[in-house]
Amino acid sequence: MILAKCCHDLDYLVWLTGRRCQRVSSFGSLMYFRKENAPQGAGQRCLGPCKAKADCPYDAEKIYLTNDCTGVLKGNTGWPCNVLSPSPTEASIREALATGPYGRCVFACDNDVVDHQVVNLQMEGGASLSLTMSAFTSSGGRTLKVMGTLGDIWADMDQCIIKATRFGEKTQVIDVRTLSDDLSGHGGGDLGLVTSFLQLLETGSAGADVTTLETSIESHLIALGAEASRLNNGMPVELSSLRSWSK
Secondary structure, three states: OHHHHOHHHHHHHHHHHOOOEEEEEEEEEOOOOOHHHOOOOOOOEOOOOOOOHHHOOOOHHHHHHHOOOOOHHHOOOOOOHHHHOOOOOHHHHHHHHHHOHHHEOOOOOOOOOOOEEEEEEEEOOOOEEEEEEEOOOOOOOOEEEEEOOOEEEEEEOOOOEEEEEEOOOOOEEEEHHHOOOOOHHHHOHHHHHHHHHHHHHHHOOOOOOOOOHHHHHHHHHHHHHHHHHHOOOOOOEEHHHHHHHHO
């Protein structure tokens, strides 16, 4: 899970600190989305017979068809509906839910991936970091809290807000929407990557905002170390052992 869905988070944590990770530990499991936790009368698919449908917050019909924010019947043809169909319509979404994986009951799948996980990192130089991944949130965005010796920073990807406070001074609030005309695609990150790539082709320099391949390798090693620790009851994993293996 960490490698598949949180490698972005590890990328920017490594980039923010400018340091490599010394050791990592992790805990997590598939705790809730298991067949024994299915509501009484739950069906195998959300569009099939299901006595738990009315009160189930994970009902796919609600999420992809009728929800005010995410449902195609409410005019949403972007994410998440475009994951099920490249051109979302009521018919295409219903077909995807009736036959594809997104229409299966979340409690009746063969999933073996964790639904929550925490990762602890000790960086070179002494900084300690923690990453929390959870399926149980009202929104799917990211938040960040940086606590330094002279101040702290709080950021919310959904709200597009960054708050920076120097201790003893007034908080500076930055609305990221004022800095870019397009924040689609990972908060504008996809467009930034393409722009930097084209700049590299044209000028030979991609600019200071582009991370290196070494940074991405580091975040992948951290993710692999986190999973190794999780599978070993949270025992810390020394990243030096993975770096020697990766060579």
